[in-house]
Amino acid sequence: MQIELNHEYFQGLVAFEECSDRVQNSLESLDGNEQLVRFFARYASWNGRFANGVSALTALIGDQRELFMEKGLPRAVADRSNFIASFFFDAARDEYDDHINPDRDSHRCMAQASLLGMAELLGTGPGVLNEEEPLSLQEVNAEVRQGYMGLPALAEGVVQQVFFGMxxxxxxxxxxxxxxxxIDNFLRSRHPDLVxxxxxxxxxxxxxxxxxYAWVGVHSGHGxxxxxxxxxxxxxxxxxxxxYIDTxxxxxxxxxLKRGFQAFANHHRAFFEIVRLRMAL
Structure with a gap:
């Protein structure tokens, strides 16, 4: 195949700037400290699902010995599924321990530290952080693992499933x-003292x-x-x-691969639409 997989190729599969606008518009719509903390609580909840998702994807890929084979070698030494899975495992490894903190520092703990700091410094108290998550957010969160496991493509066979997850x-x-x-730009420009x-x-x-602030800092392209x-x-x-897959x-x-990427763009839209609609609740 003469297709080069790179940023430009994948950005061309979706309305990339619309995705960026969606994030910016959600932030611009926040009204007051309580909504700011609520947004980040829901954003952190959603983000917290991705570590488990990429771990599941790593295992899914690694299990496909028959799918990824290096030609010209005996069968017992030809499977490359774990080699391929290793490229995805690196993301999971960082999610569970960022290695910046000398102590174990999962990205989930980093996000929770941000929430605690925001709630205290903005004076909202623990009320917002104790809120039950809306059912719509719970449903979107559940879709993360489904996407990573390629379940929307499961009925079409293992090739579609695995590459959908990728x-x-x-x-x-x-x-x-x-x-x-x-998000980093928004906080630094609108809430510089808080940052x-x-x-x-x-x-x-x-x-x-x-x-x-480590959670935003290490994920932002500015950090x-x-x-x-x-x-x-x-x-x-x-x-x-x-x-390594058969030609x-x-x-x-x-x-x-394309379908999975586009499915995430649709999932991204669903999350930010829910956040904007439910922000005051």
Whole structure:
């Protein structure tokens, strides 16, 4: 195949700027400190599902020994499924321990530290953080694992399922890189004092100290940019997957990859629409 998998290829599959506008418009619509904290609580809830999703995808890929084979080698030493899965595992490894904090620091704990710091510094108290999640948010959260496991394509066979999951992950990483950069810009321009105080503040979680702005900082393209790194790794993993899959399945595999990426863009739209509609509730 003469298709080069890169940023431009995947951005061309969706209305990429609309995705960015969706994030910006959601932030612009926030009215007051309580809504700001509520937005981040729901955003953190949604984001917290992706670690488990990419872990499930890693296992799904690794299990496909018969699908990814290196030609010219004996059967017992020819399967490349774990090699391909390793490119996706790197994202899961960072999600569960960022390695910036000398103590164990999952991205979920980093997000929770941000929420605690925001609620305290903005004076909203624990009320917003104790709210039950709307059913619509719970439903969207459940779709994350389904997407990573390629379940929407399950009935069409394992090739479609596995590559759909890869595409879903690629969508999450590419859009999140822009997403967190927009959030970082918004906070720094509209709430500069809050950002400075969060950057200095630490809270106790899971037996250790966690910095209150690290979550946004390491994900934003202005900071650590881990999402961009994870996207590049996943692209390399998809390239290797296409390299080792039987040539008879390559068109089918590429189709699954595209469908998964586009499915994440639709999922992204659903989340931000729900957040905007339910923000005051």
């Amino acid at each position: 595409g879903f992950h690629l969508g999450s990483e590419l859009l999140a890189d822009r997403e967190f950069s927009i 400075q105080r969060l950057m200095r503040k630490k809270v106790q979680l899971a037996g250790s100290e966690h910095r209150c 650590g940019g881990v999402e961009a790194d994870h996207f590049d790794l996943a692209v390399n993993g998809a390239r290797e997957a296409l390299r 008879n399945h390559q068109v089918e595999a590429l189709n699954g």
